[in-house]
Amino acid sequence: MGSTTIRVPPPPSIGPKEMALLDAQTSSLKSMQALLEEQQGQNREQQSIYKSLSGLYDANGNLDMAKLSDLQAKTAKYQGQADEISGLQSERYLKALKGELPVSEGTLQRKEKDFQLLQESAARKGNMISGATPEGAYGNSSAAAANLGEFNRTYGLIQDAERRGELASGGMGMAPASMSLGYSGGANAFSPQSLAPGYASLAGGYGQATQPFAEWRGQLNNRNQMNAGLLAQDRSDRYQLAGTVVGMGMRSMAGA
Secondary structure, rough: OOOOOOOOOOOOOOOOHHHHHHHHHHHHHHHHHHHHHHHHHHHHHHHHHHHHHOOOEEOOOOHHHHHHHHHHHHHHHHHHHHHHHHHHHHHHHHHHHHHHOOOOOOHHHHHHHHHHHHHHHHOOOOOOOHHHHOOOEEOHHHHHHHHHHHHHHHHHHHHHHHHHHHHHHHHOOOOOOOOOHHHHHHHHOOOHHHHHHHHHHHHHHHHHHHHHHHHHHHHHHHHHHHHHHHHHHHHHHHHHHHHHHHHHHHHHHOOO
């Protein structure tokens, strides 16, 4: 009958266009790797500069433990002072919120002076205001009482505005901002690492461009496998049919 072996075509090979895209992608990845290696060198250089600026290392790059201990002591002292300042500011802020914060000495002196002027002005008009301070004073007439009430209301607003200003401008104690090194800023802005995302995006773009080629090769290979399977099944069915016909003929001859 002949051989029943079915030859299945090999998987489709990569074409020249797809190969060019893969080569370009590989080139981008190599460039990105070179950039990252260069960035490692710059990081080591920055680390060396920071060590020299800190004053905690000797010429050989060894850490001076005495200087480190001194720095830790100074840092602890500064932190204690910062915590104390923060606590005082928090207490002052809380008093301002409750309306218990004393007003400034300047406001108190101005209030005392204006109260004296108020008493003199009222006395010239025959409206006596008795008392050494506005808080304990009282008017001997309705006009004097009205003037004293207006005075206390005005200074109440002034004191309230002063406390509100404390709330608006009050801040918690904070450590001073760290000094920015120009070298560090420049290195970060123009470092090789800043170019790496662009190469990564480019390499990913090449990968997306090769995807249709890979899908086409996969579909072609699946179709070849399917056609080979159908052909093998067709041959098997034919051989089975031929065997059945021959068997029936032999039984017919035997019956005769």
